[in-house]
Amino acid sequence: DQQVKQNSPSLSVQEGRISILNCDYTNSMFDYFLWYKKYPAEGPTFLISISSIKDKNEDGRFTVFLNKSAKHLSLHIVPSQPGDSAVYFCAASASYTGGFKTIFGAGTRLFVKA
Amino acid sequence: NAGVTQTPKFRVLKTGQSMTLLCAQDMNHEYMYWYRQDPGMGLRLIHYSVGEGTTAKGEVPDGYNVSRLKKQNFLLGLESAAPSQTSVYFCASSYSGGVQPQHFGDGTRLSIL
Numbered sequence: 567d568q569q570v571k572q573n574s575p576s577l578s579v580q581e582g583r584i585s586i587l588n589c590d591y592t593n594s595m596f597d598y599f600l601w602y603k604k605y606p607a608e609g610p611t612f613l614i615s616i617s618s619i620k621d622k623n624e625d626g627r628f629t630v631f632l633n634k635s636a637k638h639l640s641l642h643i644v645p646s647q648p649g650d651s652a653v654y655f656c657a658a659s660a661s662y663t664g665g666f667k668t669i670f671g672a673g674t675r676l677f678v679k680a
Numbered sequence: 681n682a683g684v685t686q687t688p689k690f691r692v693l694k695t696g697q698s699m700t701l702l703c704a705q706d707m708n709h710e711y712m713y714w715y716r717q718d719p720g721m722g723l724r725l726i727h728y729s730v731g732e733g734t735t736a737k738g739e740v741p742d743g744y745n746v747s748r749l750k751k752q753n754f755l756l757g758l759e760s761a762a763p764s765q766t767s768v769y770f771c772a773s774s775y776s777g778g779v780q781p782q783h784f785g786d787g788t789r790l791s792i793l
Contacts, residue, residue: 570722598779609684609770609784610723617779655722659778665736666778670715670723 569593570658572671579678585643587674589656592637596658596669601630601641604653604673613654614641646678682706686771686785693761693792701756701788703771711774712754713738713782714746716767723770729754730777761792 571590579585589599597618602610616623616630616639623630629642643650656671687702703712710731715723715738725738729748743765745757754773758765768789772782 572722575720600781602784607786609772609786610782611784612781615779615781661778665730668725668778668782669739672720672722 568672569596570656570669570671572654572656572674574674575672576675576677579646579676581648581678581680582645585641585646585650585676585678587641587643587654587656587676589639589641589658589671590637591639591658591669593658593660593669594637595660595662597661598659599630599632599639600657600659600668601628602655602657602670604655610655643676646676648678648680651676651678684771684773684783684785686769686788688788689786690789691791693758693790695761695763695792697761698757698759699761699790700758701769701771701790703754703756703773703785704752705754705771705773705783706752707773707775707783708751709773709775709783710751711777711780711782712748713772713774714744714754714756715770715772716740716765717770717787718767726756726769763792766790766792 600615601613604610659668713728714726727746732751774780
């Protein structure tokens, strides 16, 4: 049972245009969401996050939108650059008494064409 | 600035062999994690630790053991390797849990024949 789903395995975008990566989750207990970026032969690196009390968080070219009612979040990259070509993982975190749980999606591979 | 270092980077094992993957972090993080990444499956948590001397099971713990004898090190052991454990293994650390971003190593590619 995949609690965090990234339904698009890959996405191709022209340089300078907007890239939109989507993520859906099923557990309403998730209260914090993170995006990680991964280049080949490297580990994932943290990109941007959002708390469930917000619906938008922006950091430079990267914006994450959260729609709690739809259990959906998206990462927008504007403008897209060839260096953004990587695999993007969505992660959802839930805190509970005595611990927490973080679940990662399967990732979306973004290709930005020059 | 090393961050999170994983040793080795590549390894090929025969079924039934044992080995230990080492993870070291120099950020004084309390929390450490071991994940495996398989095609189409994302990152799945194997075991984690919330501090020196502690360990806990994650999503897919069977066939693995871990130890956190020192705060900076987190070891992942395979006692009797199986082909199903062929994967890329990532270690990560974070200051605390939940909302804190995790810092990842570059991974260990493990093949079991």
